[in-house]
Amino acid sequence: MAKTIEEINERIKKGKAVVFTAEEIIDYAAEKGIKKAAQEVDVVTTGTFGPMCSSGAYFNVGHTKPRIKLGGGRTYLNDVPVYTGLAAVDLFLGATAMPDDDPRNKIFPGRFAYGGGHVIEELVAGKDVRLTATAYGTDCYPRKTLETYISLKDMNEAVLFNIRNAYQNYNVAVNLSDKVIYTYMGVLQPKMGNANYCSAGQLSPLLNDPYYKTIGIGTRIFLGGGIGYVVGSGTQHNPNVKRTEGGVPKMGAGTLSVKGDLKMMSPKWLRGTSLTGYGATLTVGIGIPIPILDEEILRYTMVRDEEIYAQVVDYSEAYPQCIPGSLGEVNYRELRSGKISVQGKEVPTAGLSSYFKAREIAEILKEWIEAGKFFLTNPVEPIPSVDSGIVFKSLKERPIKKR
Amino acid sequence: MQKKRVVLNYPSHLTDQPVISRLIKNYDLEINILRGWITPREQGRLVLEITGKRPALEAGMNYLKEMGVETQPLAQDVRWHEDRCTHCSACISICPTKALDIDRKRMEVSFHKDRCIACEGCIPVCPYQAMEILF
Numbered sequence: 001m002a003k004t005i006e007e008i009n010e011r012i013k014k015g016k017a018v019v020f021t022a023e024e025i026i027d028y029a030a031e032k033g034i035k036k037a038a039q040e041v042d043v044v045t046t047g048t049f050g051p052m053c054s055s056g057a058y059f060n061v062g063h064t065k066p067r068i069k070l071g072g073g074r075t076y077l078n079d080v081p082v083y084t085g086l087a088a089v090d091l092f093l094g095a096t097a098m099p100d101d102d103p104r105n106k107i108f109p110g111r112f113a114y115g116g117g118h119v120i121e122e123l124v125a126g127k128d129v130r131l132t133a134t135a136y137g138t139d140c141y142p143r144k145t146l147e148t149y150i151s152l153k154d155m156n157e158a159v160l161f162n163i164r165n166a167y168q169n170y171n172v173a174v175n176l177s178d179k180v181i182y183t184y185m186g187v188l189q190p191k192m193g194n195a196n197y198c199s200a201g202q203l204s205p206l207l208n209d210p211y212y213k214t215i216g217i218g219t220r221i222f223l224g225g226g227i228g229y230v231v232g233s234g235t236q237h238n239p240n241v242k243r244t245e246g247g248v249p250k251m252g253a254g255t256l257s258v259k260g261d262l263k264m265m266s267p268k269w270l271r272g273t274s275l276t277g278y279g280a281t282l283t284v285g286i287g288i289p290i291p292i293l294d295e296e297i298l299r300y301t302m303v304r305d306e307e308i309y310a311q312v313v314d315y316s317e318a319y320p321q322c323i324p325g326s327l328g329e330v331n332y333r334e335l336r337s338g339k340i341s342v343q344g345k346e347v348p349t350a351g352l353s354s355y356f357k358a359r360e361i362a363e364i365l366k367e368w369i370e371a372g373k374f375f376l377t378n379p380v381e382p383i384p385s386v387d388s389g390i391v392f393k394s395l396k397e398r399p400i401k402k403r
Numbered sequence: 404m405q406k407k408r409v410v411l412n413y414p415s416h417l418t419d420q421p422v423i424s425r426l427i428k429n430y431d432l433e434i435n436i437l438r439g440w441i442t443p444r445e446q447g448r449l450v451l452e453i454t455g456k457r458p459a460l461e462a463g464m465n466y467l468k469e470m471g472v473e474t475q476p477l478a479q480d481v482r483w484h485e486d487r488c489t490h491c492s493a494c495i496s497i498c499p500t501k502a503l504d505i506d507r508k509r510m511e512v513s514f515h516k517d518r519c520i521a522c523e524g525c526i527p528v529c530p531y532q533a534m535e536i537l538f
């Protein structure tokens with residue numbers, strides 16, 4: 001018997017909803033049998049906590065007296081430049097933005113100790129940040145400079161808006177060259193000295209709903225310790241990749257765009273992140289509830305680490321040069337064990353996405369639902385799946401003619 | 404036999420003295436140099452693993468003190484800020500001594516000061532500035 005979201009919400013209201021994390025459901029459903037478990041279980045909670053570069057936040061900082069038009073001028077939060085190509089006092093801060101005077105990789109490898117992600121973490125922690133700006137001045141917005149402290153509670157709106165998060169699976173990065181390389185997948189030792197992966201595997205949201213049957217536009221989620229919503233599929237959303245028989249993508253596939261009120265979030269779940277030699281970013285905590293509407297949906301949530309495969313990719317040559325191909329396929333059980341075998345060589349593994357924190361998120365979301373504090377939503381619209389015909393494009397350069 | 408890991412800071416006038424060889428000869432200690440460098444102010448820094456009988460170790464440490472060499476236990480110098488650690492595990496494959504270790508079942512990372520040799524390998528690897536070396 002299929003359930004509806006409304007029925008599940010009714011049970012949540014009564015404090016009777018049966019909720020499992022994506023880790024717990026595996027053994028439970030195997031023991032109970034799929035049929036019985038699908039009737040009994042209302043929700044499976046997922047979680048992920050990893051660096052997600054296409055994240056950012058927009059703010060409305062309120063009007064000054066006399067007024068200033070930040071739009072079109074230069075504005076900084078703690079020396080990190082924000083995007084001002086909007087109205088007078090609306091700003092967008094990107095997670096990877098960094099101060100103008102940061103040496104970047106001039107002294108290699110750069111540390112990238114402070115960037116947009118760190119500003120977001122400090123703001124969410126309730127701290128004051130320095131808002132500094134220069135503007136060109138107009139008749140209606142005469143003021144030309146501004147220097148002030150500001151905190152989240154001073155602002156009209158502060159909204160986390162991430163255009164690509166929660167990647168459904170990812171590469172495993174290695175380095176075939178004979179020198180250390182510094183990548184967004186971490187520090188990679190020469191001659192395949194280590195392998196870094198970045199997914200919560202069996203706990204990861206989109207790996208538990210591989211065809212996006214329940215997660216869609218409008219889905220209410222755990223975001224950064226507060227409540228957020230799925231806005232739609234994220235950039236580079238690419239459902240048409242090789243999948244296992246169980247439907248699980250064997251490489252990076254779907255993505256989500258999400259938003260939520262920053263004022264309700266916590267610095268525990270939004271962390272400024274510094275990737276040596278690469279840049280600054282934001283680590284985001286996301287948890288998505290999956291309503292167990294029928295047996296098929298339950299079966300997807302039972303996916304185990306050993307059934308999720310990822311491609312081992314060389315980041316010294318193949319990745320930067322866009323040379324397709326993989327050095328081999330490994331599963332997340334192997335990755336989490338601490339070593340994998342690639343072309344006959346044993347390679348130690350390390351994560352960038354925290355499985356420990358992903359589990360904590362899934363557990364928090366479970367508690368919220370059990371306590372009747374979090375209700376599920378029907379998506380307004382599904383996100384594109386394998387039948388969408390989406391083709392992932394590279395940029396085909398067309399040289400600009402010089403006149 | 405006892406083992407001790409210490410950081411030695413010695414003033415510039417001692418850098419050309421055979422302090423270490425005397426420590427080995429006169430106190431019958433086994434010494435393993437883990438790291439060593441000269442700071443910009445010409446002070447010497449050594450990270451040693453010293454093995455010997457307890458009284459000999461104590462006598463040796465006293466000798467260093469008398470010579471004007473500052474010593475401090477090594478583990479004090481490497482700090483794991485647990486509140487900043489996300490248990491991502493990025494440092495696990497880098498740490499040579501399992502001072503940073505992981506419980507594979509819980510996927511929880513822990514730091515064991517006694518195993519740390521202050522190699523600094525974890526510093527550029529940790530994305531959350533959770534590892535700090537204080538010298």
Ligand code: SF4
Nearest residue numbers: 498519520522523525
């Ligand atoms: S300094 Fe070296 S030994 Fe100590 S924790 Fe870091 S990597 Fe391990």
Ligand code: SF4
Nearest residue numbers: 488489491492494529
């Ligand atoms: S790399 Fe840093 S944050 Fe990650 S587990 Fe190690 S100490 Fe913790």
